[in-house]
Amino acid sequence: MSEEMRPGDTPSDLSQWQRLSPWAVILLLLSGATTLLRQHMPLVLGAGASLALLERVGWRELALGGALLLGLAVLVSLLYYRRFRYRFDGDVLIVQKGLLEHREFKMASRHVQHVAIHQPAYMRPFRLVLWEVETLAGEASRITLPGIRRDRAEALGQRLRATDGLSGAGLDRQPGAYTNAKELAHGDEPLFAITYRAIALHGLASRSIYVIAAMLSPLVRPLERWLHERLPQLDLAAWLPASLWVAVPLGIVAIVTLLALLAVLAAWWRFHGYVLRDEGDRQVQISGLFNRQEQALSLARLQVVEWAQTGLGRLLGRGYLVCHQFGALGGDAAESRRFVVPGLTRKQGGELMARLWSGYCAERPLQRVDASYRRVLLLRHALLLGVVATLVLVPFASLELPASVWGGLVGVVLLASAGLAQLRWMATAWAVDGDYLRIRRGVLGQRTGIFPMHHLITLSLQQSWLQRRRGVATLQLELANGRQSLPYLKEAEARRLADTLLYRVEAGQAA
Template sequence: MSRQHDRSVPEALSLQGWQRLSPWAIGLLLVTTSVSLVRQHMPLLAGAGAGLAMIERVGLRETALGGLTLLLVAALASLLYYRRFRFRLDGDVLIIQKGLFEHREFKVAARHVQHIAVHQPAYMRPFGVVQWEVETLAGESSSISLPGIHRELAEALGQGLKGRQEAPPDAESSDESVDAANVRAPVIRFAITPGALILHGLTSRSIYVIAAMLSPLARPLERWVHDHLPHLDLRGWLPPSPALAIGAGVLALVILLALLAVLAAWWRFHGYVLREGDGRQVQASGLFTRQEQALTLSRLQVVEWVQTGLGRLLGRGYLICHQFGAMGGGGAAESRRFLVPGLAANQGKELTATLWPGCRMEAPLARVSRLYWRVVFLRLGVGLTAALLLLVGLLGPAGLSPMLWGGMVASLPLVAAGVAQLRWMATGWAREGAYLRIRQGLWGQRTSIFPLTHLIAISVQWSWLQRRRGVVTLHLALANGGLTLPYLEEREALLLANQLLASVEAAQAA
């Protein structure tokens, strides 16, 4: 047996005994809990003035004593939680025992592990401690976290679960194959550059998320401007025309949002590196909080190539790799996604071919029926007309000039036709061997690529209009949600559905 394999045996055996969190985890748990509580409740208290009112009523000394008492209780609770938290690796099963007042035990089999993540905030780096998280096929609801362990132990746990997950049942291999597996070094598939990181911040959807987060500040800012603007002498640097002043204000707001989006991209994806080795893709990134995520290719279900409208103009996009249980939304799911940012179009194709061997994304996409354009046009036309009638009811016919009303009425069909054309042109599909590509979108586009064998369910839908026109709609159920191919020719859709079902049945029989 090789020397490298001999060194790996004690590491695996050491995990069979009960392991505890790092002693630094006591303070880290206290800091993490305190930061979480402050983040949740401080804006409410500070915004309503309740914090200052409480200090004035109770007194500064009493408030400090109360805070110190709470801190002491939290420290004792963290110490008790640390003493009752332990874990070990029993064969191919990870066993975790924890609980503050209620003792609980969790068991995770290596074959059920689909996602391992390692997080290291800035305050953990000096101590060499990380947050280790494992997720099973059930998704985020089944994730289990080790809040503070040494990096070496985290790497040993990941290697232990990975080795047992990928080991064959007979587990009888030669020394040469073991040495080859151990010596194989990870290959860097992608490393982001500063320019690509800036472009990702500008072309991602972060700018819309930031705008939504800052929207509650619009009303206080409006009151501040109303109260203080008349007392300020702004004639020297404001444009003389009100239209120019409003345009300059909108431009400044857009620049501010773009700057914040770029800063958010630097915060999340600084130093992004994607490595491949032993059937896994491992990414590491983060400016202050370093994050590592491992994606097992055998668990990969769907790959999405996403381009926003501005990203299409600049030739930039990003890849999202989906596994089972990855259809949740919100900020937590956003941070858990295995995402490759700042890719050019050719880089996206190369990485997709690496993840899905044999898929080159070169076959042209087939369009859906032109009837889909008419349906979208009619729906938008009806919706815009109803909105215009509602506006007339609120303002009255004399609320706007006749010329403006006429312009709005004349623009309704143009807007509906333009949106319908963009929607129809963005929708398409193509089959490349054992893979299927489906593209959806409007100005931005999202292309889903997956093997035919990863289809979970398929349904064929006819409406009364579709039956008359000889078209159908296909609904495909995948691990990350559903996809829709609207208004396909009936013969073509039924042939595609039969091919998909035949591929799934052949894979299950094999």
């Protein structure tokens, strides 16, 4: 039974059963421990459970329990390693694994859309990688080989590309749109390489600062208790401003600066050395400071490309592209697993979009939806902010506030609602550029999705009683990666766009 690829081996040897590298036992232990620590660290730090457990049990008993757990983990890892094997049967990848329950997974090469290679820092001394592959079903169908050599991972990728029937086919492209991958050597000029300045700006302009703030929120209470105990012993008057109106803004600036620094470090961790290469029918990105990863985007499987900018990113003139494939549902929460091209200027984003969508050009300016959508948004935001303000003021209901205070509160709610409604209405726009549909949405930050119209799966035209009175309608467009919505279009315009979309779908199916 074959183990790992030796020099001189060929991809045809993959038809025999293969095992993970023996070093995978150690890697499984490390990855499992890292995952467990990452999942439970906020709880442990927030409740002080580790110190309480240490004081109650003692060092000796705790060390003995840790040794027993380590031995059990080693035993489980050995059993998992012995039961894990994989091979190719024609164009089908077969993976067998399991401990108490033996499971077998089969994946046809023609259904593969995403291949990724990860090499965390603890894998580099062993010269191993973590290889992942997904089908059209998306992340739920992911198969992972946790610990194989890089040459074996590359052989697996070549075997999948050789038998998927898509290499050079260009299902959604014009003939000759792709460059021959053999003409592109790894030493050629990359399609895009990120700079240090672009990494820093992307860290500031991305949503990482909010994610980091949420991750650090469990540490607020322990820090508050520590400050409560230490502050009486410190001479704060010597280094803090005497004025409260100066100290509070300085504290806010310090917190924001710390979060911004952590966001830049997170971007550096993830996107250091980012390189995007054009390999004909696919785009390959390599990035990561300690956890080096390689992702391949099959252009024939590409469904939607989004140009995303946060509010600060628009000020800094930076954004990023998010490429969605089959089954890759949209949303910010799962964005870290998307094919992302970070730190782009608007010009760079347009050039890359033209490479991803062959022949795409933003010819027509975006047009906004009907102005009645702004009034609907005003009512929605006013209702929501009014409910929130009421819940906040419930504890102060017993106080006899003057009428001017209540009037000012109502004015603030209406003013904020009007501002949000105006920004959201201005951001909601669309345009038809040849065979492509472009849809923009957002408030301060904006996301613009571009996709070929023949990628549409289902279309529905919806009208409420209020919309019928106003002569407007909403289009709901279902794609393989999720939903795109165009609210409050003029009814005649909505029906004309729906007819155009259906015609392009039928023409694409006939072709």
